[in-house]
Amino acid sequence: TINGDRLWDSLMEMAKIGKTPKDGVCRLALTDLDRESRDLFIKWCKDEGCSIRIDKMGNIFARREGKNPDLPPIVAGSHLDSQPTGGKYDGVYGVLSGLEVIRALNDAKYETEAPVEIACWTNEEGSRFAPAMVASGVFAKVFDLDYGHSRADVDGKTMGEELKRIGYMGEDDATIDAHPMGAYFEAHIEQGPILEDEGMDIGIVTDAQGQRWYEITLTGVEAHAGPTPMTSRKDALLGAARIIELVNKIGLDRGPLACATVGMMQIHPNSRNVIPGRVFLTVDFRHPDDAVLADMDAALRKGVEDIKSGIGLDCAFEQIFYYAPVPFDTSCVDAVRKGAERGGYKAREIVSGAGHDACYLAHVTPTAMIFIPCVDGISHNEIEEVHKHWSDAGGQVLLDAVLAKADE
Amino acid sequence: TINGDRLWDSLMEMAKIGKTPKDGVCRLALTDLDRESRDLFIKWCKDEGCSIRIDKMGNIFARREGKNPDLPPIVAGSHLDSQPTGGKYDGVYGVLSGLEVIRALNDAKYETEAPVEIACWTNEEGSRFAPAMVASGVFAKVFDLDYGHSRADVDGKTMGEELKRIGYMGEDDATIDAHPMGAYFEAHIEQGPILEDEGMDIGIVTDAQGQRWYEITLTGVEAHAGPTPMTSRKDALLGAARIIELVNKIGLDRGPLACATVGMMQIHPNSRNVIPGRVFLTVDFRHPDDAVLADMDAALRKGVEDIKSGIGLDCAFEQIFYYAPVPFDTSCVDAVRKGAERGGYKAREIVSGAGHDACYLAHVTPTAMIFIPCVDGISHNEIEEVHKHWSDAGGQVLLDAVLAKADE
Ligand SMILES: NC(=O)NCCC(=O)O
Numbered sequence: 001t002i003n004g005d006r007l008w009d010s011l012m013e014m015a016k017i018g019k020t021p022k023d024g025v026c027r028l029a030l031t032d033l034d035r036e037s038r039d040l041f042i043k044w045c046k047d048e049g050c051s052i053r054i055d056k057m058g059n060i061f062a063r064r065e066g067k068n069p070d071l072p073p074i075v076a077g078s079h080l081d082s083q084p085t086g087g088k089y090d091g092v093y094g095v096l097s098g099l100e101v102i103r104a105l106n107d108a109k110y111e112t113e114a115p116v117e118i119a120c121w122t123n124e125e126g127s128r129f130a131p132a133m134v135a136s137g138v139f140a141k142v143f144d145l146d147y148g149h150s151r152a153d154v155d156g157k158t159m160g161e162e163l164k165r166i167g168y169m170g171e172d173d174a175t176i177d178a179h180p181m182g183a184y185f186e187a188h189i190e191q192g193p194i195l196e197d198e199g200m201d202i203g204i205v206t207d208a209q210g211q212r213w214y215e216i217t218l219t220g221v222e223a224h225a226g227p228t229p230m231t232s233r234k235d236a237l238l239g240a241a242r243i244i245e246l247v248n249k250i251g252l253d254r255g256p257l258a259c260a261t262v263g264m265m266q267i268h269p270n271s272r273n274v275i276p277g278r279v280f281l282t283v284d285f286r287h288p289d290d291a292v293l294a295d296m297d298a299a300l301r302k303g304v305e306d307i308k309s310g311i312g313l314d315c316a317f318e319q320i321f322y323y324a325p326v327p328f329d330t331s332c333v334d335a336v337r338k339g340a341e342r343g344g345y346k347a348r349e350i351v352s353g354a355g356h357d358a359c360y361l362a363h364v365t366p367t368a369m370i371f372i373p374c375v376d377g378i379s380h381n382e383i384e385e386v387h388k389h390w391s392d393a394g395g396q397v398l399l400d401a402v403l404a405k406a407d408e
Numbered sequence: 409t410i411n412g413d414r415l416w417d418s419l420m421e422m423a424k425i426g427k428t429p430k431d432g433v434c435r436l437a438l439t440d441l442d443r444e445s446r447d448l449f450i451k452w453c454k455d456e457g458c459s460i461r462i463d464k465m466g467n468i469f470a471r472r473e474g475k476n477p478d479l480p481p482i483v484a485g486s487h488l489d490s491q492p493t494g495g496k497y498d499g500v501y502g503v504l505s506g507l508e509v510i511r512a513l514n515d516a517k518y519e520t521e522a523p524v525e526i527a528c529w530t531n532e533e534g535s536r537f538a539p540a541m542v543a544s545g546v547f548a549k550v551f552d553l554d555y556g557h558s559r560a561d562v563d564g565k566t567m568g569e570e571l572k573r574i575g576y577m578g579e580d581d582a583t584i585d586a587h588p589m590g591a592y593f594e595a596h597i598e599q600g601p602i603l604e605d606e607g608m609d610i611g612i613v614t615d616a617q618g619q620r621w622y623e624i625t626l627t628g629v630e631a632h633a634g635p636t637p638m639t640s641r642k643d644a645l646l647g648a649a650r651i652i653e654l655v656n657k658i659g660l661d662r663g664p665l666a667c668a669t670v671g672m673m674q675i676h677p678n679s680r681n682v683i684p685g686r687v688f689l690t691v692d693f694r695h696p697d698d699a700v701l702a703d704m705d706a707a708l709r710k711g712v713e714d715i716k717s718g719i720g721l722d723c724a725f726e727q728i729f730y731y732a733p734v735p736f737d738t739s740c741v742d743a744v745r746k747g748a749e750r751g752g753y754k755a756r757e758i759v760s761g762a763g764h765d766a767c768y769l770a771h772v773t774p775t776a777m778i779f780i781p782c783v784d785g786i787s788h789n790e791i792e793e794v795h796k797h798w799s800d801a802g803g804q805v806l807l808d809a810v811l812a813k814a815d816e
């Protein structure tokens with residue numbers, strides 16, 4: 001069994017790196033703070049006798065050998081990067097519960113058949129570098145290495161440059177070819193309200209919703225807010241406002257499972273008495289049914305076209321990220337279900353609303369996820385919170401699922 | 409008569425300071441570039457034998473003595489600061505046509521009765537530090553000195569600190585009390601399309617519209633864009649979008665003279681997959697009739713209240729800037745009209761859509777303005793352009809108006 005107190009202490013220790021005034025975490029991918037968290041994680045793994053490999057996307061693998069070193073490892077993992085105003089658990093929980101699995105195996109001096117590894121994936125959040133899960137995407141061969149290295153932040157710094165700068169551009173090939181796996185498990189907070197509302201401790205994640213991300217740039221004419229008549233304006237921000245309303249309606253109109261969000265916007269020149277000449281905005285669509293997602297896409301394209309011509313704006317429109325809904329591996333999902341039963345936890349099946357590294361891993365290896373609730377379903381927020389007994393439960397189910405596969 | 413080529417050359421020389429790739433100017437108030445433009449202006453004035461005074465708001469006065477040094481000076485001026493993506497003429501034209509008046513008087517060795525001065529006002533644009541025209545406002549005792557010094561930019565740097573840093577915190581009291589004037593004239597580009605559309609060279613500015621500026625901060629709950637159902641969101645950006653649409657409608661509904669603009673917005677945390685938890689936005693209202701402006705204000709307050717309760721947002725709402733429509737001094741306006749007649753320029757009366765330092769000066773001294781057209785009415789844009797014969801005409805009318813008052 002796992003040691004829940006030790007897992008909790010490690011979570012709190014890691015949360016000191018990038019701690020924000022409101023007790024959250026700001027640890028954007030490939031910043032100095034991200035490096036600090038990686039260094040600490042590697043130190044903890046080495047203390048447990050693990051060997052470390054780092055690949056060309058900065059993904060870290062910490063390995064505990066099994067009886068049979070020829071078997072592919074059973075891997076548990078997630079990510080250490082956070083949102084600008086993120087919480088202490090999103091991602092970190094999956095990495096450190098993986099570490100707790102290895103610590104518990106060491107405590108018990110238990111030798112598994114297959115090796116057990118912890119994976120820490122680079123830039124899962126997609127906040128500093130879009131899209132999300134880019135390094136697990138390279139691992140799953142959805143993106144190639146050049147694409148991964150060339151992703152740039154708003155200042156134009158690329159992932160390749162920043163990996164080198166923080167010393168985490170490893171030697172290993174960054175794909176599954178160089179690193180076959182027996183199975184992959186990811187423990188994570190739900191980031192939505194369902195489990196807590198129903199009094200559940202564990203979510204047995206069967207699927208993840210599909211996503212489409214867009215970038216839109218509207219260009220009008222910047223001009224003086226005083227002497228420029230309303231009727232002769234080409235106001236890019238007015239266009240953006242109409243797109244925000246459209247996106248919201250597209251989400252609302254497609255039932256309780258659809259999500260549609262404008263999360264980011266840049267306004268140019270962003271001066272109080274200037275009619276905005278250019279606005280950049282992003283759109284994030286999600287749905288578990290790929291056909292509905294396609295219908296949302298069509299509605300967006302049509303609506304944006306109408307809005308831009310209505311005002312007389314130019315418009316650059318690009319879908320920059322898409323993945324279809326992902327079904328997880330039934331035998332891995334079963335391992336999670338059995339772990340929850342064995343522990344006597346209240347559990348239900350659930351569809352993931354967020355994207356996770358597990359979604360890409362599922363393309364190339366048998367994969368499943370374990371959710372634990374988070375308070376009020378809030379995440380991507382400094383006030384993100386988890387009750388300790390949820391954390392204990394998730395760690396225990398992860399240990400059980402990993403063992404089931406490692407000794408299969 | 410003025411030397412139009414010399415005026416034009418000085419305009420082009422000054423435009424090199426803060427030149428942007430698209431041939432505009434970025435010279436935000438109290439930056440190093442603003443200092444450079446001030447230094448050059450003072451050098452040119454000293455070359456003409458002027459004495460210089462600088463007051464505690466960084467306003468610069470360059471003086472050419474008259475026969476009767478006891479008479480209050482007749483002042484021509486404007487500002488050297490620009491928008492982030494501004495043009496070569498907005499403000500600069502008024503300062504340098506004032507300089508050309510003095511150069512022309514020197515050429516002719518003409519001695520006026522009253523002294524003639526050029527004024528260069530700090531932070532007219534209101535882009536780096538809100539509100540606009542803050543230093544001429546202190547001069548006109550609309551704001552006190554502490555208020556002026558405490559205005560801060562988005563990084564929290566105050567005007568007081570930045571005046572000291574660039575070496576332009578002068579010794580003189582910054583109000584009209586220490587610096588009485590006989591009259592104030594400001595030559596400026598129209599920044600709207602009327603003069604050019606009607607084939608006019610000169611606008612005789614009789615009034616300036618009233619303005620109200622607002623700051624609104626909407627606060628919702630930031631949460632994950634994936635697993636957070638549409639119906640349980642408190643999306644601050646959706647609220648902002650509705651306010652933008654409202655502001656646009658308030659402007660459109662009140663006829664051709666009303667202007668209503670959202671020019672600036674800051675979104676928090678501004679991450680693609682996070683529902684925005686906080687948005688700051690600004691509103692700029694203008695109308696020549698104070699009663700209509702009050703009605704626009706009422707419509708905004710009511711509309712914002714409905715929008716915020718509709719989504720369940722918190723809202724901080726503040727009017728940060730207001731001035732009533734300003735009528736200019738009839739005898740000064742007459743001096744401009746006669747100057748235009750004498751030069752044989754096509755001229756019409758016009759109401760200023762923009763705010764100008766002249767609007768505050770009008771509170772404390774007889775004041776008028778001279779407009780010249782700008783191409784397509786575009787300003788607050790790098791492509792802002794003026795035909796040279798317009799520049800010549802404005803300089804000549806300014807000389808005539810100044811002389812009429814200086815020799816009265
Ligand atoms: N789990 C998580 O927050 N992932 C970020 C990618 C997404 O927006 O779904």
Ligand SMILES: NC(=O)NCCC(=O)O
Nearest residue numbers: 226273532533540762763
């Ligand atoms: N002339 C000018 O651009 N003034 C700035 C203040 C305003 O927005 O009216």
